[in-house]
Amino acid sequence: EIVLTQSPAxxxxxxxxxxxxSCRASQSVSSYLAWYQQKPGQAPRLLxxxxxxxxxxxxxxxxxxGSGTDFTLTISSLEPEDFAVYYCQQRSDWPLTFGxxxxxEIK
Amino acid sequence: EVQLVxxxxxxxxxxxxxxxxxxASGFTFSNYWMHWVRQVPGKGLVWVSHINSDGSTTxxxxxxxxxxxxxxxxxxxxxxxxMNSLTAEDTAVYYCARDRMVTNWFDPWGQGTLVTVSx
Numbered sequence: 631e632i633v634l635t636q637s638p639a640x641x642x643x644x645x646x647x648x649x650x651x652s653c654r655a656s657q658s659v660s661s662y663l664a665w666y667q668q669k670p671g672q673a674p675r676l677l678x679x680x681x682x683x684x685x686x687x688x689x690x691x692x693x694x695x696g697s698g699t700d701f702t703l704t705i706s707s708l709e710p711e712d713f714a715v716y717y718c719q720q721r722s723d724w725p726l727t728f729g730x731x732x733x734x735e736i737k
Numbered sequence: 738e739v740q741l742v743x744x745x746x747x748x749x750x751x752x753x754x755x756x757x758x759x760x761a762s763g764f765t766f767s768n769y770w771m772h773w774v775r776q777v778p779g780k781g782l783v784w785v786s787h788i789n790s791d792g793s794t795t796x797x798x799x800x801x802x803x804x805x806x807x808x809x810x811x812x813x814x815x816x817x818x819x820m821n822s823l824t825a826e827d828t829a830v831y832y833c834a835r836d837r838m839v840t841n842w843f844d845p846w847g848q849g850t851l852v853t854v855s856x
Contacts (some may be wrong), residue, residue, distance in 0.1 A: 657768040674832075674843070679840065725799065727781040
């Protein structure tokens with residue numbers, strides 16, 4: 631099973647600041663990595679797929695990068711609605727797996 | 738508008754069974770792979786199962802293999818998850834999710850249904 635490790639567990643930032651979230655895979659997943667956002671009481675929402683492609687309707691302030699084992703989700707300037715938990719997910723191999731999540735909280 | 742609405746969750750005793758449903762609308766259900774993902778409240782996401790568009794291929798997490806069965810009725814636009822031999826470790830919110838064009842990305846997700854396994 632491919633293990634995804636996200637860091638940090640919690641990121642405390644202010645609106646307007648840049649957020650940088652990391653996801654590291656236990657083995658190469660090529661570019662087969664996605665990022666999801668989950669707000670309290672809501673279902674997750676797909677943000678980024680194939681490492682760097684924004685899903686439909688996702689603002690340009692969200693960007694993804696990386697390949698192989700190291701990936702980054704960047705939020706260029708945090709909006710109030712961006713404070714949430716973010717998960718990475720790989721589709722390189724079964725079983726499909728998620729990281730444990732990074733919570734972006736208001737400082 | 739694409740909609741996925743789960744139902745069938747509730748309280749069940751250990752060893753019991755439950756069948757979850759996911760009613761799909763707003764898209765051609767028979768064209769899409771589908772998935773179940775679960776989340777223990779306050780914890781992370783765990784993929785549970787996948788089914789291809791015609792139901793001929795399925796995949797399961799090891800933790801549910803042999804106990805859970807995913808299926809679909811394309812005439813009814815409905816996805817199912819039959820859960821047997823339930824344990825406390827199966828307690829979670831269960832989400833159905835549409836696959837993003839045969840990619841194993843989940844987009845969109847339903848609102849989830851809570852399954853509680855307890856005596």
